[in-house]
Amino acid sequence: MTFPRKDPKIEKRMFHHDIMFRNAGRLPKSFGYKDLLDLASFSIPGISAPGKTFSCLRFIQKFCSDSAGAHDRFYQLKDPRRYGRLADLKQCVFHLTESKSAVLRQAMKVEGAEFEEDLFHFLALRLEACNSEYFWRFSLRQKYQWLHDRHGTGVSLSDATHTLSVAGNELALALDQEDEDRCLAAVSAIMDWARVYYPVGLRRHNKPTVEKLYESRSLLRVIREHVALLKVGDHEGVIYMNSGWSKVWGCLIPDMMMMDSRVSYSLGRIFQAYSWEAKLDLHFLCERVGFYQVGFPGRAVDGIPKIDKRPEVWALSAINMSRFLLDFLEYCRRNNRLILNGYPFSLRGLEAKLFMMGGSYVVGAGPARERERSSRQDPRGLCNDGANNASGILPGGYKPPFRGQGPLPQGR
Helix, strand or coil, X not given: CXXXXXXXXXXXXXXXXXXXXXXXXXXXXXXXXXHHHHHHHHHCXXXXXXXXXXXXXXXXXXXXXXXXXXXHHHHHCCCHHHCCCHHHXXXXXXXXXXXXXXXXXXXXXXXXXXXXXXHHHHXXXXXXXXXXXXXXXXXXXXXXXXXXXXXXXXXXXHHHHHHHHHHHHHXXXXXXXXXXXXXXXXXXXXXXXXCCCCCCXXXXXXXXXXXXXXXXXXXXXXXXXXXXXXXXXXXXXXXXXXXXXXXXXXXXXXXXXXXXXXXXXXXXXXXXXXHHHHCCCHHHHHHHHCCCECCCCCCCCCCCCECCCCHHHHHHHHHHHHHHXXXXXXXXXXXXXXXXXXXXXXXXXXXXXXXXHHCCCCCCCCHHHHHHHHHHCCHHXXXXXXXXXXXXXXXXXXXXXXXXXXXXXXXX
């Protein structure tokens, strides 16, 4: 699995010396100015010679100390090129400051061939130890000609799978036939199944948004444009993304996960537990795999960056986690890991099990009860059936690189 692709817009906004620091692991423990020039040539190719010189000097100012300890004024200047003793400075031996070395050590821990396999092994153990049966009570408030009445309610995984499959097929037909009315009905059914299609309350935004798009006769166009973006792994143009919309996109794109607060919480707690075991900085770990949490009240993990209702970031996290979980399934297939006992061996089955693990509160409990349980819970015991034992914990270590952020694989 390769690193999630860096956003070129973010890369463009970064200072050159910060880009150099990303590759500072190439430097020896003690290094000279020529080593920094080589690092600049590797990290920022195409930059002019004066630009590389300036970047090297800023790198020294921000990340280094010199062995002579005789250039204190240099580190205080806004423009390092104005330092009067640059020739002497360039003859010094440098090393990264202790704080920057610690940052670099953390970054290096989440690279290399061993990192991925160890994380996958850890995740597999957590899933194998959890035997929660899927449960999601739904009751659609509207009847649809294309959906039999008995499939408008249910609690089991087979109930949910059938209802979403029929609604997803209906939505695909609506897109093919340019049928705005049919499209509205299918979208409302999918979101109603997820219990996020209300005119009032905490989840009130989806229904007015969908109806407004329908009334302006732009619902079909918006869905078609978003599907085209998400299929090629492009998050920047995504405007409509939350728990409800993620169900719509998941119904139309088989290899796109449905990222909601419970799945996000489950992944966040697992990453947190792994960071404890592997003595990793949690932020570095999540940056490495490209994970941003939904952060719904009662389902937020300290130390993990939040989506903060930014649809493009929600889409980016869902794209990255889709690839991460597809790679994880491939790892389990190769190693005969029985992670989904009772669930289909597929992205949807894995997503369903994570959904149950993320709902580690009693189903039907009120928000206060849910917050109380989730805040008390040790992430090492993240499992809906209460399995809280050391069998789900393994020491760190990691392997092949994560698959990059290209188009989502289709039809696996």
